[in-house]
Amino acid sequence: MLTSTLLAAATTSLEWSPTVGIIMIVANIIAIVLGKATIKYPSVGPELPSPNLFGGFGLPALLATTAFGHILGAGTILGLHNLGRF
Numbered sequence: 001m002l003t004s005t006l007l008a009a010a011t012t013s014l015e016w017s018p019t020v021g022i023i024m025i026v027a028n029i030i031a032i033v034l035g036k037a038t039i040k041y042p043s044v045g046p047e048l049p050s051p052n053l054f055g056g057f058g059l060p061a062l063l064a065t066t067a068f069g070h071i072l073g074a075g076t077i078l079g080l081h082n083l084g085r086f
Contacts, residue, residue: 014081023077028069035065 036042036055043051045058054062080086
């Protein structure tokens with residue numbers, strides 16, 4: 001009985017589309033810009049193979065900004081889906 005109640009409360013699934021991809025890319029760009037402006041020592045730690053390509057970030061800074069970008073992107077995508085925007 002509990003399972004049927006939970007299934008009835010579930011929302012429709014969100015399928016990938018180019019709009020979802022664009023939102024995730026924009027969220028990651030915003031996170032990288034914020035990281036570039038706020039991380040005190042962005043190049044500390046193991047270096048990446050091509051530092052110029054990654055904006056001078058070290059591995060920890062790159063992982064931190066992209067993880068934050070994915071959190072922002074997932075929140076934006078799920079929020080817009082919940083509002084019925086797409």
